[in-house]
Amino acid sequence: MAELSKQELHNLAMNIVGKDLEEQGYEFLAVNSKFKKDPQFVALKNKKLHFVIVRAVSYPDDPKIYDEALLNKMKNHADKFNALTFFAGVGLANRSDYERPLSKIDDYVVNYKGLIKIE
Numbered sequence: 001m002a003e004l005s006k007q008e009l010h011n012l013a014m015n016i017v018g019k020d021l022e023e024q025g026y027e028f029l030a031v032n033s034k035f036k037k038d039p040q041f042v043a044l045k046n047k048k049l050h051f052v053i054v055r056a057v058s059y060p061d062d063p064k065i066y067d068e069a070l071l072n073k074m075k076n077h078a079d080k081f082n083a084l085t086f087f088a089g090v091g092l093a094n095r096s097d098y099e100r101p102l103s104k105i106d107d108y109v110v111n112y113k114g115l116i117k118i119e
Contacts, residue, residue, distance in 0.1 A: 003101035006056075010035045013056035013090035016112055017041070020088075026050065038074055042083075049083035052115065056090050059098045063089030063111050071118045086115040 004012070014033050018041065021028070026043040033040065041052035053074055057063040066087045075085040091111030094100040102108050 003103050007035045008104075009056040009058070009092060009102065010054070012092060012108075013054050013088075014040060016090050016110060017052065017054045017088040020112070020114065021052070038070070039078075039085075040088075049078075049081055050086060051078040051081075051083050052086045052088055054088045054090065056092055058101070059091060059093035059109075059111075061091070063091035064113065064116065065089070066116070075118045085118040087118060088112070088115050 011033055018031070021041060021043060024045070026041075026045045028041060028043050030042040031040065038053050039051040040054040041050070043050045043052065051074060053071065055063070055066065066089060071085065071087055078085040089112070092102060093109045093111070094102050095107040095109050098109070100106075
C-alpha cells in the first residue's frame with residue numbers, strides 16, 4: 001500500500017478548498033493544481049479578485065502556519081492586480097492512526113478552518 005505522494009496530498013487539499021470556495025460563491029478564473037505553483041486559485045467574488053494559496057500539511061504540523069516570505073511575495077504580486085490574498089492550509093491525517101502516512105486506501109481526517117487573509 002503506497003503512501004500518497006506530495007502531489008496527491010496537494011490534489012486532495014485542492015479538492016477540499018475548491019469545494020469550500022464553490023460553496024461560498026467564488027467564480028474560478030484560473031486553477032493551478034501543480035504542486036508549489038502559486039497561486040492555486042484565482043477567483044472572483046463580489047467583483048473582487050482573490051488569489052488563494054493552498055498547502056496540504058500532514059499531522060502533527062499545524063495547517064494555520066504558513067511561509068510568511070512566500071505569502072508576502074504572493075501578496076505583492078496580487079496587489080499589482082488589486083487582488084486579495086488568502087492562505088488555505090489543509091491538515092490531513094490517517095483516520096486509523098494519525099502517526100501513519102496516508103495511502104490510497106486509507107480514510108482520512110481533515111483539519112481545515114477556512115481561508116486566512118494575508119494583510
